[in-house]
Amino acid sequence: MTQDKVISFSSIKIDCKSCNLTTLCLPLGLESAEIGRLEEIIKRSRPLHRGDQLFHAEQGFHSLYVIKTGSVKTFLPEPDGGEQVLGFHLPGEVIGMDGIESERYHCSAKVLETSAVCEVPFDRLEALTHDIPSLQHQLYRLMSKEIGQETDMLALLGSKSAEERLAAFVLGLSERFKRRGFSATDFHLSMSRHDIGSYLGLAVETISRLFSRFQEEGLLKVERKHLQLTNLAGLQAMAKGCGLEPRRQKHGG
């Protein structure tokens, strides 16, 4: 029960010990009575499995979802049945905030591996943020952070080469795993090469070729879904476009 409290509390707070997520946010400083109220509105879900869909684009919006364990991808469905991947989400992260404006989800969300996810009905959360100013502030911060992250992604897609994008991608994952207390150099890719390609605006084949090249260059080792980063500094240099030989173009040249 105490354990449950911690989980519920931290699900919103995004500062969740049970999710190994201790540094993302400032403490909320809620009173225990307030924690209880927050707990009340959170629906715990049974385990979800690979391919399960949390919500669909255009579907009526009611709740935010907090990833507790596992991973989730968000994407924009395309008319031809394809998926434009928008992001990969790890424990402690919140999705669904794009649905508030129109009261319909803007994107779809699909579970990448067996995962646990909390549902937080937004109308009740909104009412609670009205009663608890620090929670209100936290929600503003959360949405602001989302905007900033998408902004960074726009810059990546707008001006980086394929190798810069992939290097930045694996380093981003590394950083996020590290914050969660997992290894920063050794982790599992729950998404397919296809999803990575879609996310980075590249073809599947390009992802595969780059992984092979990075491995040849000793930057990392990749075996199917397992990734081991063997030269973080080299990857960082590559992500910044400061590769050994000066290159300065996205593609073409």
Added chain:
Amino acid sequence: MTQDKVISFSSIKIDCKSCNLTTLCLPLGLESAEIGRLEEIIKRSRPLHRGDQLFHAEQGFHSLYVIKTGSVKTFLPEPDGGEQVLGFHLPGEVIGMDGIESERYHCSAKVLETSAVCEVPFDRLEALTHDIPSLQHQLYRLMSKEIGQETDMLALLGSKSAEERLAAFVLGLSERFKRRGFSATDFHLSMSRHDIGSYLGLAVETISRLFSRFQEEGLLKVERKHLQLTNLAGLQAMAKGCGLEPRRQKHGG
């Protein structure tokens, strides 16, 4: 004074008659006393001119800014002095929300033409949203909308060809001018070709060439900064990638 009230009210409401912006949002339904309180916190600014900077990336965050007239671009400064353009902002739009999370602006904002901009200190706005639930809801919606728009841009950059991007861009501008009560087919581009290219992830030369080609194809007429859309349906088809001849790639192949 009544006129001023309308402006202040609508600056936050994003439903501003004086900005020709009547359809963007639902009414807030504020009491006149509440309107007064909102008015109090808004700082009106003197006119700004082309090149004036509203805020810089990494600078301490204190306020949101609402464009009243003119236009503003937001961008991420690059180490080499370049600018990765993130968006162009028209009257009624709010910028600076990316600064809430870290209490530093995430991007920079520069005025594109003579403009009027309201400053809204965020701490005071936040306090006010606590007192006025409908205002709180409106701010959530505003941030949610921003997330959705950036999402759409990610999809554009991730999977569209150059011609699809430019067609979508001019149509997006057209739509936004239309909502503001201006002509949807005849308007002024306050940003340079360079800015458009950066925004769309394309080279300046590509923008210029595409404008020329679109003109040859009778889709639009362009003369320096003046744009006239002569075939909206054709542009829409092009933006969707349903051009006359089937094409299905971003670049290459």
Added chain:
DNA sequence: CGTACTATTGAGCGCTCTCAAAACCAGTGG
């Protein structure tokens, strides 16, 4: 052990890039 899906690798091409230069425009000062 067959079927379907995912990943890898190769061959070839074209979209969009870079480089380069000319045309055009705006502002300044003589």
Added chain:
DNA sequence: CCACTGGTTTTGAGAGCGCTCAATAGTACG
């Protein structure tokens, strides 16, 4: 008024990155 200067836009030529197509290998599942 015009030459000068700096910036923006246009246009051309050529090249390369990342694409598509295609085929092979590896993996998952029944």
